[in-house]
Amino acid sequence: MLHATLRLPEPPADTTHRPVAAEGGSTGAAGLPGTGTITANSRHLSRDGAPWFPVMGEYHFSRQDPGQWRTGLERMKQGGITVVSTYVFWNHHEEHQGTFRWTGSRNLRAFVELCAELGLDSVVRIGPWAHGEARNGGFPDWLQALPVNHRSDDPAYLAHVRPFFSQVADQLSGLFHGGGPIVAVQLENELYDQPGHILTLKHMAQELGMAPPLWTATAWGGAQLPAGEVLPLYGGYPEAFWEDAHPGWARGSRKHYFFSHIRDDHSIGADLRPTADSGTAAEMAAPYATCELGGGMPSAYHRRPIIPAADVSALALAKIGSGSVWQGYYMFHGASQGLGELSTLQESQSTGYPNDLPVMSYDFQAPLGEHGQVRESYHRLRAQHLFLAEAGPGLAGMPMTLPDTVPAGLDDAETLRWSVRSDGRAGFIFVNNHQPSTDALGAKEGVQFSVTLADGARLSIPRRPATIAAGAHFVWPFNLPLGHGATLVHTTAQLLTSLPVGPRTCFVFSRTEGVDTEFEVALPADDGGTRQTIQLAVPPGPGPVELPVTDRVSILLIDGDDALRAWKADFAGAPRIILxxxxxxxxxxxxxxxxxxxxxxxxxxxxxxxxxxxxxxxxxxxxxxxxxxxxxxxxxxPAGSLATAGSAELLQEAAGPAPLRTGGVHGRAAAPLDSDYETAALFQLDFTAEQLPETGQNLLRISWTGDAARAFIAGALVSDNYWNGLAWAIDLAPHRDALLRHGLQIRAFPLNPDAPIYVDESIRPGRTTLDIPDVRILHRRHMVLTGR
CATH class of the missing domain: 2.60.40 (Immunoglobulin-like)
Structure with a gap:
C-alpha cells in the first residue's frame, strides 16, 4: 500500500495584508466593463472585496488579421479564459522612426475594446522590450542601432521610450479598469537586475496617463524587482526551444510536474542572460501568479519539440496544486509573425539572438492554433477552467500543504505526487502522475490518502486503496458545501461546475480513470438535530448518470472523455451542459x-x-x-464536405540538404538563408474552385518529412515550417483568388540526419529524407442549434 498522509495546519490568520503592486483599485459605474475594486495582498487577488482567481491567455493582436480577432476571443472565453494578455511590439508600430501605425492588425485600441465588448478583462504588456520571439525583442531596427544603453535609465534611451509610451497611453485612454477592461500593465520583460529601471518605466507610464489597478513584471530567473511596486509573475514550460539540440527532454522542464513551493524557473530566457542566476526574487512577498505557463512550444531551427496535450494540462494542474492564484498561459492562441515593411519580424541569429525562428509561423502548438485550430490541449484546459470558475474564489484563499513524503531533490519517480489546498477543514486534493513520455511515470497501486484536518478529524480517501493510472492528473474536493445544508465529505470524482436546474442545484463531476467513483455526503440535520452521512450509490458502467442528493441538490456524473467535450453555455433560456x-x-x-x-x-x-x-x-x-x-x-x-484531397507536383529536385551552418552566441544550427532556397526542392499545388468553397475556412494540411520549407503565392511568402513530425497547416481562405490563378509553390529541404537539430528520436529518419505523402484541404464548417 502506498501511504499518502498529510496533516493540515491551523486555518490561516487574517489575510488582510499591505497591498502588493496595487494602486488601491478603481471603481466604475455599474454596468461598465471592468468595474469593481481590484487589489492584491500577499496571498491572493481580490475584486470588490472577494477573492478573485483570474485565468489569463496570451493572444497577440498585431500578429493576426483583425477579421479573426472576434472568433479567437470568443473561443478563448468559451475555453474559460477570463483575461486576455497581449504584447505591444514596438517595431510593429514604429518601424520607421517617428511614424506610428495603429490601424488594421496594429489597432491596439480596437482589440482592447473588443475584449471589453465580449466581457473579457485584459493585461497589456507594453515593454518597451517584449521578447515574444520578435525581432530585436520588439525594438525597431533604428532603435536597436542607436549608441544608447538599451533597457536602462540612460536618458538618451528613455527619450525614445517616452513618445512610444505616450502613443500607447493615447491608444488605451479610457480603457483602464473602472471604465474599461485593462486590469494590469506589464512593464518590460525578463529584466533581471534593474529594479530601478522598472520603477522608472512605471512612473513614466503613470505620468502619461496609464492607470491600471495592478502593475506586473516577470520574476523568473531570480529577477530583482522594485519591492511593493509590481506584482511578480512566474512561468513554466513543458519543453524549451531555447535549449541546445541535445537529445531528450529539456533539462529545465521536469520540475514543473511536481507540487512545490518553488515558483521561480531559471531556465526561461536563460539563453539571453549572461549568467544563469542574476538575482533573488522575494517569492513569498506576493501571491503566486503566473503569466507564462506553456500552452505549447514553437520550433526553433535547431530544436523542434512536440508538446502532447497532457503535458500542458498536467503542468497547469501542478501549478494550481502548488498554490497558483492566477493562471496565465503563453500562448493560448497561436499567431503569425507577419512581415514588416523593412524586414522580417522574427527572432533570428542574424539579429544577434541565439535562435532562428520561422519567418512567419508562430503557431506555438497552442490550445488554439495559428489559424484558430481547436486542439486537445484546449479541451483539457477548458475542463480545468470550469473547475476554477466554480471553485476558484474559494481556492484562492487556501494555502498549499505538501505531504511529508515529498522526496528531496524532486527525483523519486516512485513517490506519488500530490498536495492539498485547504482552509483547514474544506479543500482539494491535487494529484499528478504525469510527466512527458521521455520520462513517463508508471501506475501507483494501493493508494489511499489520509488527510488530518486542523481540528484533528481525519479523512481517508478512497474508502479502499485504489490504483492511480499512469498519466492521471486530477483534483478531488473534500468537505465541499453543496448548499441547502448538504456537504460533500469526500469523492473520487473531479468537480467541473454547477448549474441551477429548476429548484435544484446540480453539481457536475467527471470520473477518474481506473478509480471507483465514491460520493460521501453529510445531509442537513433532521428535526432531532442529527446529521446523517450517506454513500451515494453510483451505478456501474460508463455514461452520464444523475444522482439525487436531496430534493434541492443533485450530481451529474460524466466520463473522463466526456469531460473533454463538456461546455457550459446559456441555451434555451438557461445555463446548460453541452457535450x-x-x-x-x-x-x-x-x-x-x-x-x-x-x-x-x-x-x-x-x-x-x-x-x-x-x-x-x-x-x-x-x-x-x-x-x-x-x-x-x-x-x-456528407464526408466529402469536410475534406478534399490535394496533390503536390514535384517540379525540381533538391540539390541536397540545406547547408550546415552554425551561428548566434551559442553556435546553434542556423536556418537556411533566402538564397539557399533556390537549391531546394520545388513543388506546385494547384486548386479548383470546388476545392476552395467561398464559405467557411479552407485549411491546407500538409503531412511531410523534411527539414525547412516555405510556401509562396505568386512569389510572395505566405507560410513556413520547420518539420517536427506534425502536419503543416496553411489557411487558404485569405488567398482564394490568387490560389486559383497561381496555385501554391513550396520550396523544401530534405532533413540531414547528421545535422545538429533536435527532433523526437522516435520519428527522426535515419537517412536524408524529403517526402510529402499526403495533402488535404480541411473544410472547417459549422451549423447552429436553437432551442426553447
Missing part, C-alpha cells in the same frame, strides 16, 4: 463546429424544442432515444 466536439455559444444559440461526418451532442437539462439552422454545411440532426439525464442528438454531414 460536443467544439462549439461557440452566442445569443442563446449554439454554433457547432463540424469536425467529423458524425458526432453526438448531449444537452443537460433536456430541451423540448431543438432546431437546426443551416450554417455553411447541410447537416442532418436526429434525436436519439435511450433515456438518461441528457437529451442526445446526432449531427451528420
Amino acid at each position: 460536443a466536439d467544439s462549439l461557440l455559444a452566442s445569443a442563446g444559440t449554439l454554433r457547432l463546429d463540424i469536425t467529423a461526418p458524425r458526432q453526438e451532442v448531449g444537452i443537460y437539462p433536456p430541451v423540448d424544442n431543438v432546431a437546426a439552422v443551416p450554417g455553411d454545411v447541410e447537416a442532418a440532426v436526429s434525436r436519439l432515444g435511450g433515456g438518461g439525464p441528457l437529451d442526445r442528438f446526432t449531427v451528420e454531414v
Whole structure:
C-alpha cells in the first residue's frame, strides 16, 4: 500500500495584508466593463472585496488579421479564459522612426475594446522590450542601432521610450479598469537586475496617463524587482526551444510536474542572460501568479519539440496544486509573425539572438492554433477552467500543504505526487502522475490518502486503496458545501461546475480513470438535530448518470472523455451542459463546429424544442432515444464536405540538404538563408474552385518529412515550417483568388540526419529524407442549434 498522509495546519490568520503592486483599485459605474475594486495582498487577488482567481491567455493582436480577432476571443472565453494578455511590439508600430501605425492588425485600441465588448478583462504588456520571439525583442531596427544603453535609465534611451509610451497611453485612454477592461500593465520583460529601471518605466507610464489597478513584471530567473511596486509573475514550460539540440527532454522542464513551493524557473530566457542566476526574487512577498505557463512550444531551427496535450494540462494542474492564484498561459492562441515593411519580424541569429525562428509561423502548438485550430490541449484546459470558475474564489484563499513524503531533490519517480489546498477543514486534493513520455511515470497501486484536518478529524480517501493510472492528473474536493445544508465529505470524482436546474442545484463531476467513483455526503440535520452521512450509490458502467442528493441538490456524473467535450453555455433560456466536439455559444444559440461526418451532442437539462439552422454545411440532426439525464442528438454531414484531397507536383529536385551552418552566441544550427532556397526542392499545388468553397475556412494540411520549407503565392511568402513530425497547416481562405490563378509553390529541404537539430528520436529518419505523402484541404464548417 502506498501511504499518502498529510496533516493540515491551523486555518490561516487574517489575510488582510499591505497591498502588493496595487494602486488601491478603481471603481466604475455599474454596468461598465471592468468595474469593481481590484487589489492584491500577499496571498491572493481580490475584486470588490472577494477573492478573485483570474485565468489569463496570451493572444497577440498585431500578429493576426483583425477579421479573426472576434472568433479567437470568443473561443478563448468559451475555453474559460477570463483575461486576455497581449504584447505591444514596438517595431510593429514604429518601424520607421517617428511614424506610428495603429490601424488594421496594429489597432491596439480596437482589440482592447473588443475584449471589453465580449466581457473579457485584459493585461497589456507594453515593454518597451517584449521578447515574444520578435525581432530585436520588439525594438525597431533604428532603435536597436542607436549608441544608447538599451533597457536602462540612460536618458538618451528613455527619450525614445517616452513618445512610444505616450502613443500607447493615447491608444488605451479610457480603457483602464473602472471604465474599461485593462486590469494590469506589464512593464518590460525578463529584466533581471534593474529594479530601478522598472520603477522608472512605471512612473513614466503613470505620468502619461496609464492607470491600471495592478502593475506586473516577470520574476523568473531570480529577477530583482522594485519591492511593493509590481506584482511578480512566474512561468513554466513543458519543453524549451531555447535549449541546445541535445537529445531528450529539456533539462529545465521536469520540475514543473511536481507540487512545490518553488515558483521561480531559471531556465526561461536563460539563453539571453549572461549568467544563469542574476538575482533573488522575494517569492513569498506576493501571491503566486503566473503569466507564462506553456500552452505549447514553437520550433526553433535547431530544436523542434512536440508538446502532447497532457503535458500542458498536467503542468497547469501542478501549478494550481502548488498554490497558483492566477493562471496565465503563453500562448493560448497561436499567431503569425507577419512581415514588416523593412524586414522580417522574427527572432533570428542574424539579429544577434541565439535562435532562428520561422519567418512567419508562430503557431506555438497552442490550445488554439495559428489559424484558430481547436486542439486537445484546449479541451483539457477548458475542463480545468470550469473547475476554477466554480471553485476558484474559494481556492484562492487556501494555502498549499505538501505531504511529508515529498522526496528531496524532486527525483523519486516512485513517490506519488500530490498536495492539498485547504482552509483547514474544506479543500482539494491535487494529484499528478504525469510527466512527458521521455520520462513517463508508471501506475501507483494501493493508494489511499489520509488527510488530518486542523481540528484533528481525519479523512481517508478512497474508502479502499485504489490504483492511480499512469498519466492521471486530477483534483478531488473534500468537505465541499453543496448548499441547502448538504456537504460533500469526500469523492473520487473531479468537480467541473454547477448549474441551477429548476429548484435544484446540480453539481457536475467527471470520473477518474481506473478509480471507483465514491460520493460521501453529510445531509442537513433532521428535526432531532442529527446529521446523517450517506454513500451515494453510483451505478456501474460508463455514461452520464444523475444522482439525487436531496430534493434541492443533485450530481451529474460524466466520463473522463466526456469531460473533454463538456461546455457550459446559456441555451434555451438557461445555463446548460453541452457535450460536443467544439462549439461557440452566442445569443442563446449554439454554433457547432463540424469536425467529423458524425458526432453526438448531449444537452443537460433536456430541451423540448431543438432546431437546426443551416450554417455553411447541410447537416442532418436526429434525436436519439435511450433515456438518461441528457437529451442526445446526432449531427451528420456528407464526408466529402469536410475534406478534399490535394496533390503536390514535384517540379525540381533538391540539390541536397540545406547547408550546415552554425551561428548566434551559442553556435546553434542556423536556418537556411533566402538564397539557399533556390537549391531546394520545388513543388506546385494547384486548386479548383470546388476545392476552395467561398464559405467557411479552407485549411491546407500538409503531412511531410523534411527539414525547412516555405510556401509562396505568386512569389510572395505566405507560410513556413520547420518539420517536427506534425502536419503543416496553411489557411487558404485569405488567398482564394490568387490560389486559383497561381496555385501554391513550396520550396523544401530534405532533413540531414547528421545535422545538429533536435527532433523526437522516435520519428527522426535515419537517412536524408524529403517526402510529402499526403495533402488535404480541411473544410472547417459549422451549423447552429436553437432551442426553447
